Amino acid sequence: MKKIWWKEAVAYQIYPRSFMDSNGDGIGDLQGVISKLDYLQDLGIDVVWISPIYRSPNDDNGYDISDYQDIMDDFGTMADFNLLLEEVHRRKMKLIMDLVINHTSDEHPWFIESRSSKDNPYRDYYIWHPGKDGKEPNNWESIFSGSAWEYDELTKEYYMHIFSKKQPDLNWENPLVREELYKMVNWWFDKGIDGFRVDAISHIKKVPQFPDLPNPDKKKYVPSMNGHMNREGIQVFLEELKQETFAKYDIMTVGEANGVNVDQAEEWVGAKTGKFNMIFQFEHLDLWGKGASDRLDIHALKKTLTKWQTGLDGVGWNALFLENHDQPRSVSTWGNDQELRDKSAKCLAAMYFLMQGTPFIYQGQEIGMTNVKFDSIDDYNDVAIKNLYKSEREEGKSNVEILEVIWSSGRDNSRTPMQWNGHESNGGFTTGTPWIKVNPNYVEINVEDALQDPGSIYHFYKKLINLRKENETLIYGSYNLIIEDDDSIYAYTRTLGNDTFVVITNLFAERAEFILPKGLNAKDAVFCLGNYSVDSVELSVLTLQPYEARVYRI
Ligand code: TEU
Ligand code: CA
DSSP: OOOHHHHHHOOOEEOOOGGGGGGSSSSSSSHHHHHTTHHHHHHHHOOEOOOOOEEEOOOTSSSSSSEEEEEGGGGGGGGHHHHHHHHHTTTTTTEEEEESBBBTTTTTHHHHHHHHHTTEEEEEEEBBOOOOBBOOOOOOOOTTBSSSEEEETTEEEEOOOSSSSTTTBBBBTTHHHHHHHHHHHHHHHTTTTOOETTGGGGGSSOOOTTOOOTTTTTTEHHHHHHHHSSSSSSSHHHHHHHTTGGGGSSOOEEEHHHHHHHHHHHHOOTTTOOSSSSSETTTTTGGGGGGGGSSOHHHHHHHHHHHHHHTTTTOBBBOOOOOTTTTHHHHHSSOSSTOOOHHHHHHHHHHHHTTEEEEEEETTTTTOOOOOOOOOGOOOOOHHHHEEEEEHHHHTTTHHHHHHHHHHHHHGTTTTTOOOOOGGGGGSSOOOSSSSOOGGGGGTSSSHHHHHOOHHHHHHHHHHHHHHHHHHHHOOOOOEETTTSSSSSEEEEEETTTTTEEEEEEEEEESSEEETTTTOOOOEEEEEESSSOOOOOOSEEEEOOOTTTEEEEE
């Protein structure tokens, strides 16, 4: 077993716009992040992943970059960034940035050139196509609703954008594009950053000739994943990216790899042949239903996570997560964000955090922040939400119908400002007017209170982090699913040599009985952690309370 720093690390994602505002303009910024580094260090964080902070017109909050080598004015200056990097390193932590190279902003100089004429040297930096019968070149739908093509009056052609129309896709088939990107990536590594989370990277290869996709329901546009997600030939690009950049540095890479299958693990994250150290896969999130079904499909969840756990064991490495800036809050979706918020947040934490892989915590998850319900579309900011609202209205859906979808699945659920305390207006996030409203429940749910209460969700996370740091078994050990058929309990073991931990989580609001399977010995069991008080270490038969979680060493 080879010890590797990024396998032992616990990571924390910052969405800088919503983390901490230092100057009262209502927008989180780099100085704000710096002011909270002690908080993160205290929690036990090793790696900070910061969502994009580059120059951007903010159509998609920084995921639309107009200058890869400069800092967004809202967030500060390059001097602020340099200080952030220094302050992170001074605390023996690492900083990884977000690498958005599937697309740029339409305000990036490359695109401004590209759109200016058909024979501009930058024309082929992006994907331009003439229309078909006076319409878009094909029927592909953008991930953010509407067509994936935008008509440009000047040259009378369409450009492809699988996200918003202000995010034109780069043409990865053009070697000049790739070269420019690699130069930029290495520039950041030479500056001393510790890695990248690589945005939407499974989308860089498009199916050649851009064929129409099957459209059995005769819709105007059809979901276009089959046109650009994890398509044949992508590995050639990824291998080159790796060789020209990542392979030259001791850094950490996490690919955002929607659509990648576990049987492709070797080529994506294999120790030798992989292109990334780990990937974010989304199969388990798709099971949440996000409003579609009330009850968590625990069997599918066990099946999916177990597939990734066992599929990567000894092959590659998992990135473990429940939340990010694109997902609703886990406690609202999977748990209970009312009376059982505390219990269910801790239970979910124990469930995913002790698996094999590098755990990620998304800002606010450690205090059990919840979804939000704004009553007007005007209170929302996310371009995906706005586009969805517009196209669903056009299709005749009512305001309330659409809002209900947004309440349960909209991305702004996780983008409301970080709740630092309960007594200042805006929860201590800003002294000004926040760019998006603070969740009114900051009065009860906030960092200051959580720090003071030893039984809080925050302290539970801290204990999980310590437990993991102190036990190699919880880092490198193999995962094994137990009581597979149980309808309420997700339980598994982690084993390294003859050391074994058992993680037992009741993922529902009803009590459940746990019986230790034969072959596991409860005799010398030591109770390590739980979210209810436990008076006996007895482990062979347990009655678990609603959302009870227990961790034993046996
Ligand atoms: O998200 C990419 C994206 O939307 C999907 O690939 C992802 O699989 C989906 O969210 C899972 O449900 C990234 C960023 O995380 C997102 O914030 C950006 O808007 C997007 O890329 C465009 O840069
Ligand atoms: Ca600010």
